[in-house]
Amino acid sequence: MKKIGLSLLLLLSVTTGYGQREYDQFFLEAMMQRQKGNNDAAFDLLRHCLEINPDAPEAYYFLAQYYNALKDGEKSLAYIQKAAALDPDNATYMETLAQAYIRQQDYEAAIPVVEKIYERDKEREDLLEMLFQLYQQVGDFDSAVEVLNRIEAIDGKSERLSVAKSEIYTRQGNKKAAIAEIKALAEKFPNDGNYQALYGETLMMNGQLKKALKVYDKILKDEPDNNRVLMSLRTYHQALGHREIADSLTERVLLNRNATIDEKILLLRQEISASENAGGDSTRVLQLFDKILKQPQTDEHMAILCASYMNVKKMPKDTIATVLTKALQLAPDNSSARLQLIGYAWEADDMERVIALCQDARQYNPDEMAFYYYQGIAYYRRDSLDAALSTFKNGIGVIKEDSDPAIVSDFYAVMGDILHQKGLMKEAYEAYDSCLQWKDDNMGCLNNYAYFLSESGEQLAKAEQMSFKTVKAEPKNATYLDTYAWILYMLGRYSEAKIYIDQALQNLDESIDNSVIQEHAEKIKQKANQ
Structure with missing residues (x-):
């Protein structure tokens, strides 16, 4: 909006009075300028709107946003407070005010605003979640529990809500209420072993060990492989220094078919950490891996973790290769395991093994350029020029814009050498040119290309x-x-x-x-x- 136009509008307001019609005209123009991105003009028009009507909540609302953008938090808050006070039934003004208080960490002020919004719209369960967090921020735990009760009245009793209430009771030092809350959950779902286990954990955490063990015994009679109970008992015996019992429970969990792979890996990482802290003796950890891997596996993750641990402990490469081979049997498309095996075969100068591993990879990872590269080089080192050239040509088909320039460059460099050996000079030079397009400082290519030209x-x-x-x-x-x-x-x-x-x-x-x-x-x- 040109300044002359804005001046005329301001003059018009002075000469024609401060009626609603004039206010509407200026506010509409402000919104139009805002939509066009002319924020300076919109800002001036909104301020003039307040000169016409000092009780216009919408003008305060939009000006609050501008002051916030100008980093004037104090004025922004004052304007949104004014907008909400003038129109307290407007949920947008009220919610913006609540967010402003929260940004300034004035949680005490935010709470009554959110409560008012919820009072008018009880479909907004997200507001209850917000209130739960706010009451905790100000240390009003009784009100926080009351909010959880309101959510529970809507959604019904659940582990999430019961655990949240129990944790608050524990924080307050009210062990009796903390236990009672989880007990009520367990009694509501008597056939759910996890809730019974949670009740046992709560008893143990609040010092009622005998009752907790009794609950655990009852669960294990019905569910001998209840992983949650076994883990809790393991933690209990570790704390008491009962190493043999704790180790036995560790094995039960790791060999437990009901335990997820994530739970097993987490537990093994704990065992590895404990082993390293105790001096790094790998004997027990390797024994655990051995027992686990003798069981049927549904994926390669445990074998990969075992191989990684063996690498860290610098174990013989043939031993690691055995585990990696098992990983590939479980997941033939695991390119990292295959590349590590290729690396071992390369170090052993076993080109036949490299070729075989890469050939399988081309079935499971057809777009992975590295496998064409290693297979081509292996053929080349075996003097199988035609097979090497064919492999490299196939590999060119999977080169992409974001491919590793160093590998692509070497691709073409070796192709150039092969083509030169076969007497195909034109094609060899084209390959060298492609090599240098990807990496203009490929020294081997520069040397060979230059020498062959000189010849x-x-x-x-x-x-x-x-x-x-x-x-x-x-x-x-x-x-x-x-x-x-x-x-x-x-x-x-x-x-x-x-x-x-x-x-x-x-x-x-x-x-x-x-x-x-x-x-x-x-x-x-x-x-x-x-």
Whole structure:
């Protein structure tokens, strides 16, 4: 809204009086400017609305929002308070006021506002949940329990509500009421072992151990595998230092078919932590894993946890591999377990095993590029060039924009080497170009690409640029120095070539065949000395 238009409207209000018609005109214009995003104009118009009608709740409401955006919390609160006072039946004003009090952590002030909103709309059970939290914040636990009773009257008795009330009673030191609340829940659902177990836990937590044990005994007679009771008893005996009994209960839970995998893993993590704190002896933990894994498993999680623990304890890799193999039998699509097995096979130079693992992975993880990469490299190291090339070509199909540039780059680099060995020079150079598009500092590719160009005597300027990158990155790499020296030789720059071939000879790796470098050195020195 242009300033001249706003000035005219303000002048109009002065000359025509402060009637409702004028107020409506300015308020409508304010809302239009607000909708257009002209907040400065809307702000000025709303303030003028209050000059016309100081008792307009809607103007106070919107101005409160603007003051809040301006970080003027005091004025924002004052305006929303005014809006709510002028129109206390407006749920939006009242709820905004309650939220303002809560933001300022004035919970005492928020409570009566929320109570009034709920009094007018008793379908809003979320308001009762809010009141429950607010009463706890101000330490009014009796009122908090009263709110829970109101929720219970609507929803009926439940574990959540009974536990919440029992916890409040415990906090208040009213053990009798805490126990009575859970007892009432257990009596309402006498056939639910979990509620009976909860009653036992509450008895134990409030010091009535004999009664708690009696409740547990009764439950276990009917449900010998009640996991909740077994866990509670385990905690009890651990606290008393009854190690053998506690260990026995630990095994009962871990071998309990009624226990979920999450419960078992949580318990095993506790056992591992306790073992580490006691010095790190892995004997008992490994025994537990062994007993568990001898049972039928529905998923791979326990085997993966066992393998992770073995890794931490630096156990023999063949032992870990046995567990990982079991994990793969349970979940053939677990790529992390398979990759770890591939890593072990690679370290053992077992290319057949690498190929087999990757072949299976292509069935279960067809979009995982790493498996094509490792299988292709394994074929290449076995001199199966056609199989390697086929694998890499298949792998190209799963490359995506967010694929790991380093792996994709190596993909194309090895493809280029294979294609070169097969005499397909054009295709080899295309593969190298693709490699460098993904990672322009792939040193192996830069070196090989440059050397092969020099061998054919083509694109020597491009070859020299690529090769110079490698010697700049690794100035003591004899292979890279030799390549650069040879390219300079091919360019007729014999003196420079001699400098770099001499450096190559100074940095030879005597454990490998250096005959090509020696041959290049002889030819370069002949030309340089002429």
